[in-house]
Amino acid sequence: MKIKENIKLDFNSTNSESYNDLITLSEIKHAIISSKNSAPGPDQITYNILKKLPSLTLQALEKAFNHIWTQADVPNEWHEALVFPIPKPGKSKINPENYRPISLTNTLCKIFEKLILN
Template identity: 40%
Template sequence: ITSQDEENTYINADITAQEINRALGEKSNTASGPDILSYAILKKVPPNVIGIIASLFNQVWSGGIIPNVWKTATIIPLLKPDKDPKDANSYRPISLTSHLGKILETIINKRITFHMNKHNLYS
């Protein structure tokens, strides 16, 4: 097995419960998106549910098909600091997206970042 093969194996390896728990541990409790699964709920699910989530992530990762709810955002207006709440220009939009999708993104980002650092691919 070559170094290249080992690298590809790591990037494309099955996503593990450990990776999911690590990614969850990095998340603060923010508002949930359209799937209404908060980080607080996800952090409390039993290990067998994390295993089911890992299976789902692996299907998405290997199949390349992202669930539609993960591509949907709920947009809410957020008042800018020290601005007039009666003026529409005083608000900025916030997009609330699926926390499951964000966890998968975090895991993939870590894998890609590791690969880029290992091979000095940053300019």
């Protein structure tokens, strides 16, 4: 999905944080290191893989994340998730109502979301 125009976000805020700053390499490293080793999504990229990336690859990731951030050009794959039914504890597995869905999204998308939220 492409946005037809890019609008620079310029929030009025009483704090000194800038919401328009580019994503830094140190922010990416912190987001990766502080992430729990949860299951990968459709991209099959694990947090353990990300934690072992060389500096050059992290720099390329920084460039890609900043392109996504400044151009609002989110990869189509990030709109996808693997959905699995998980049985509710102590409930009969025969009844479909006793399941809850769990969605596994792309790991790089989860890192990007973490960067935006923090």
